[in-house]
Amino acid sequence: MRKKIIAGNWKMHKTQAEALEFLSVLKLNLANTTEKADIVLCVPFTLLSLLSKSLHGGNIHLGAQNIHWANEGAFTGEISGSMLVDLNANYVIVGHSERRQYFGETDKIVNEKVIAAQYHKIKPILCVGETKKQRDAGEVEKVIVKQLEQSLVNVDQGNLVIAYEPIWAIGTGETCNVLEANRIIGIIREQVTNKGITIQYGGSVTPKNISEIMTQPNIDGVLVGGASLNPLSFSEIINY
Numbered sequence: 001m002r003k004k005i006i007a008g009n010w011k012m013h014k015t016q017a018e019a020l021e022f023l024s025v026l027k028l029n030l031a032n033t034t035e036k037a038d039i040v041l042c043v044p045f046t047l048l049s050l051l052s053k054s055l056h057g058g059n060i061h062l063g064a065q066n067i068h069w070a071n072e073g074a075f076t077g078e079i080s081g082s083m084l085v086d087l088n089a090n091y092v093i094v095g096h097s098e099r100r101q102y103f104g105e106t107d108k109i110v111n112e113k114v115i116a117a118q119y120h121k122i123k124p125i126l127c128v129g130e131t132k133k134q135r136d137a138g139e140v141e142k143v144i145v146k147q148l149e150q151s152l153v154n155v156d157q158g159n160l161v162i163a164y165e166p167i168w169a170i171g172t173g174e175t176c177n178v179l180e181a182n183r184i185i186g187i188i189r190e191q192v193t194n195k196g197i198t199i200q201y202g203g204s205v206t207p208k209n210i211s212e213i214m215t216q217p218n219i220d221g222v223l224v225g226g227a228s229l230n231p232l233s234f235s236e237i238i239n240y
Contacts, residue, residue, distance in 0.1 A: 003198050004037035004214075005161060005221040006238050007063060007125060008228025009093060012044060019047045022231045023054055029235035035059060037221055039238055040091050041228075042125075045079055048087040056088070063091030066099065067122070069112035081120030092117050093223075094124045095151060097167045107150035114151060118159050125161045125223065126151055127202070128188070132168035141187055148191045157194035163223040164188060169203030171225060176203055182216035189218060207236035214240050 014022065030039075042063035043051055055062050064087075068078040084092060094117060095110035105113075110126070117124040128147040130140045144164075164185050166176045176184075181201045188199055201213055202223030213219055227233045 002196050002220045005198050006037045007040035007042055008224045008234055009042045013229055016050050025231035026235055033239050042093050048089060052088040061090045062088055064089045065093050067092045067113050067117050069116045081116050081122060084122055085120050089122060091123045091125055095127045097129055097165060097170060107147055110151045111153050114155050118156050123159055125163050127163045127165050129165040129167050145191055157192055157197055161198045162188060163200040163202045165202035173204050175209055178212050178216055182218045185218040207233050210237045210240040
C-alpha cells in the first residue's frame, strides 16, 4: 500500500513565536483524531532548530524547503544536507516552481539536490508541473515527462516523494480539476520504476476540496501552501 503524506509548505512565513503558537493549536486539534496520513511541516531554516525540539518523538515530521548539492563550501546563504540532518529534518522540498522561477533552478540542479538529499538519508519531495502557457499549448505531458527524465537521473526511487504542482494553480485559488490531476499523476506513475512511490497533488489545496482530491486513486497526499499556515484549516485538511 502506498504511503499517504500530507505536507505543509510554509514558504517565507512565521516567526518563532508564531510557529510555536501554530503547533500548539495544531496538536490540540489533532489530539483525538485517527491518523490517516503522515504529516510533514516544511518550514523556513530559521524554524528548524526550534521545531526539531518541539516535534521530537511526535507524529509530525520536520521538513526543509531547500538543500544545496554540496556538503560544504563557499555558497553564501545556502544550507547543506549535513546541516539539515543536524536539525533532524526528515524531508526536503526540491524543485518547487518558485525556486525554478525566481532562483533559476534547472532540472539538472534539481537532480543534484535530490541526490544530495538522498545521500544524507533525507527524503526529497520532488516537485514537477507545467505553466498555464504550457498547458494551453497542449504540452503538459511533454513538460512533465522531460522534468522527470532529467530530475531522476541516478536517483533512488525508493527514498522519494513526487508532488505534481501545476504552476498556474499555486497560490492563485484555482485548483486543477481533480480528475485531470489524477490523470496527470497517473502519467507520472507510468514514468517511474517504483510503482509504490507516493505522489502528491499541490496547488490551492483547501479544507473544501481535500476530500475530493484524496478519493482519487492515483493521488497519495497533498503539498499544501497557504492553507497550511492556519492550524485550523491545516488540521481540517489532515482530518479529511
